[in-house]
Amino acid sequence: MRLLCRVLLPAVRQGARGVTGGPQKEIRVRFAPSPTGFLHLGGLRTALYNYLFAKKHGGAFILRLEDTDRSRLVPGAAEGIEDMLEWAGIPPDESPRRGGLYGPYEQSQRLSLYHEAVQTLLERGAAYRCFCTPQRLELMKKEALRSRQTPRYDNRCRHLTSSQVQEKLAKNLPFVVRFQLPSGAHSFQDLVYGWTHHDVASVEGDPVILKGDGFPTYHLANVVDDYKMAVSHVLRGEEWLISTTKHLLLYRALGWQPPEYAHLPLLLNKDGSKLSKRQGDIFIQHFVQKGYMPETLLDIITNCGSGFAGNQIGRTIPELIQQYNLQSISTHSALLDMDRLPEFNRVHLTRWIEGADTRAQLVAELQTLLQEKYKDVTFEKEYIERILVLRKGHLNLLTDLLSPDYSYLWIRPSVQQEDLHRLSSEATEIGSLVVRILQNSHNVTGLEVLSTELKSHLQQLRATKYSTSMKLLRLLLSGLQTGPSVAEMILSLGPEESIIRLQKALLK
Template identity: 65%
Template sequence: MAVLLKRLLHTWRPPAALGRPLGRREASLGTHAGAAVRVRFAPSPTGFLHLGGLRTALYNYIFAKKHRGSFILRLEDTDQTRLVPGAAENIEDMLEWAGIPPDESPRRGGPAGPYLQSQRLALYAQATEALLKSGAAYPCFCSPQRLELLKREAIRNHQTPRYDNRCRSLSEAQVAQKLAKDPKPAIRFHLEGEAPAFQDLVYGWNRHEVASVEGDPVILKSDGFPTYHLACVVDDHHMGISHVLRGSEWLVSTSKHLLLYQALGWQPPRFAHLPLLLNRDGSKLSKRQGDIFLEHFAAAGFLPDALLDIITSCGSGFAENQMGRTLPELITQFDLTRLTCHSALLDLEKLPEFNRLHLRRLVSDETQRRQLVGKLQALVEEAFGSQLQDRHVLDAAYVERIILLRQGHICRLQDLVSPAHSYLWTRPAVGRAQLGAVSEKVDVIAKRVLG
């Protein structure tokens, strides 16, 4: 950031000095024919991976694998104040647990790294410098206090808060004067002209006239970190992303991103915005719901395939919705053109039945069944431990027989170590006091029966 700002006076020209509208390329609707498919899942490590994130990652993964492409994990950690310790590791761990590991990631590396945005600041500075040179960006010296006053005034007048573009009209001399007092301004992107129309692969043709409803957005903060709008454009370009599959909440921002692509002279990727995943009652999934995080389901004994199955069967993207699809089947049957704009309603009360179906499928496979035997042996040891009077109950043959006999009566392997199934592993322990009480009751009953 410091180097960029030192060159600011030498590179930046106020838009008025250009004497003409900013020259921007007409946005293309897609990638070159025959280009390799490269998609990315780009969560922010401000929390652990949850069902909504898993669904976005899954659609990216199966789309990439269907087209023999690459699935990339990029962590958007530019908001350093909101990072959650362990979240970055959890996201990658849970993708691997779910069976959809990235081909390139912070952990695995790859040719387009680094895959942490906080390690790519030089790329954002280069893009910002190019925008400053062309007049498509400008420094903003407005204080947080002034911006807050603008926001309050808009709310008081029942208007949508927006920046008034005050610093857009500063002259070169005014910028020099302000830089002497404030050497670390934010950098804003000059929104102007008609936003390009684009064909979203799910929502069809769209155009959002962002310049008429928004103020010029900050693209580089005073601390040298980019905002989402600049970072995602720069990273998708340098990582060679061919298709952006992301949540529909970003649909309105796409016109803004296309304006950035035009200003930088870059080819944009194809866009496909995914409808939201909602609760059964239509409410939003919330991170405050502890049971939507993947580690909760993993600890509770739910199978990855059951989760992948339920989050795809409640939505669209397939010729027909059905239970029991495996990951290879999801890949072969997925059709992006079948995605609809309707939100997907997730009924987690059905998850045990999905899990039962996938558990029985594993039991029917000899190799998978052997793995289940090992897992159940560990669960029995953990649940009962010293209570095991007969260690023979841990024999593989016995454990396998239990799984085969009880498979239709359980939803999770953990069910077999619940109190209701403890008789399978331990003998009832009856103390002297209990025996005495039983004997007394037997005597009473015998006297009444025998008269």
């Protein structure tokens, strides 16, 4: 057993290639999704952990598309995956779009490499051609299920003689290529789960590595590509942990040095259920359309898991890189509480509003959104920026400012006189009083000062309570019964616009 472990994982004996000790070697990691669907939260988390690991150690982050399952490809998914990585701020260093020295980065364009590896395995007796028909395999499966056993291939074609194989090839019988699993338990060390061993040959038949259509299965393709692309560490979901033994056995049969493996615990819903692609709200495009910020998604999917310095809100990519520690990742599943997503986004949006450069980006984005919604109205950048600063800490999403609650900021409301006088018989006096305060512009110097000025004058009214006066003024300025404070509304709109609205409503 110890000898086998040395053969399978010489990298473990040498250290984790400059990360867990040992000789320094170039760090190269990959995110290898299948373009059979669009990027979702679980995939984003795997990509992020790889990206952070590469940047932490000055290495390369590779995007490779495993598109050999041609029947399940989704049009646009390949481009969408890379688009979403770029949107999230974790772009690959090498990819189908960016290129690189180890391309092509789509498996469908690397078939010659897989066929070369298969030929090597056939010549070494580590693989064989299987001529079993789909009908026979289906009957075996049904019989196993009827007997309450796990379906497995019986390795029948492993025992064909070379003359029998040649005879079948001469008849042009269709075949697949299977890898011959050695018997016995085989151990390897995972950087998260520690020493693990599986006796795969006792629970499953020899796996197919080359399908009848000439395309490889995942087991062969990922081994060949990881080796040919000089991948040093494989960070992937724990669902692949049980398959790793097969992959290491393939490395041994091909005489190749394997990478280090680290399997990441599952990302689950907060109730412990699995994230499902049937949940439309787990795809990254959903969050883009809703207006969430990239940093928000990266923050929340790392906040609920391990590998970082405590559960903090508001971490940026540089902070995640600094805190990231592969050795501190636990085997416990990460429970994702998406109910907190607005809270996370509010923190990151506030930070963007506070930064001069990032605030300018928000202003430009909001200006575009406003022009799309209010096509005949022009909004000055200075005005939009003032709104953002005043609403800082109150907005969950930038698009909140497009909601009906904030429409008063962009268009003048229509106010009915009966609504005003229903609140107070002193409506005209109250509006006129505030107009005089605003015309004395030196009093409008800040939120606290304006609030104090309004309160000191309006509390002197005999027939109308101060709280009622505020409701009246809010209605005059915005057409709404509830919302931000009157002082904030005035500072948002500006004294001139506020005076126009007050006088227009009172002159009806």
